[in-house]
Amino acid sequence: MSGTDNVDLPDLSATQGAQPASLLNGESSGEAQQKHTAQDLEAVFDVPVTVSAILGKSAMEVSQLLKLGKGTVVELDRKVGEAIDIYVNDRLVARGEVVLVEDRLGVTMTEIIKAGQA
Numbered sequence: 001m002s003g004t005d006n007v008d009l010p011d012l013s014a015t016q017g018a019q020p021a022s023l024l025n026g027e028s029s030g031e032a033q034q035k036h037t038a039q040d041l042e043a044v045f046d047v048p049v050t051v052s053a054i055l056g057k058s059a060m061e062v063s064q065l066l067k068l069g070k071g072t073v074v075e076l077d078r079k080v081g082e083a084i085d086i087y088v089n090d091r092l093v094a095r096g097e098v099v100l101v102e103d104r105l106g107v108t109m110t111e112i113i114k115a116g117q118a
Helices: 038-044 062-066
Strands: 051-054 084-088 091-101 104-112
Touching: 084 104
Parallel strands: none
Antiparallel strands: 051 084, 084 091, 091 104
């Protein structure tokens, strides 16, 4: 990861409305304000994750499923241009738009979903 080793990351040790654990342990505010970088996350860089972009959903009976063939159109519960859901390890993390990148489909994230917001 050349060029990203010195990226500043937010201080994740503090929760909203509470003091950081380092301040509760009697450390000075200078010690609690240390900078975090992408290098601090190096241990998780190689952890595999599954990313899914869900265009929409449809419910059907098994008999209908067995009748599907090449060229069959399946109606989804989303409208054209509506945001798609982006899941990481089966957890909703963002919403986005489908884009064309050269000859492949891609997804542009337009909204990051915070924990408990889904």
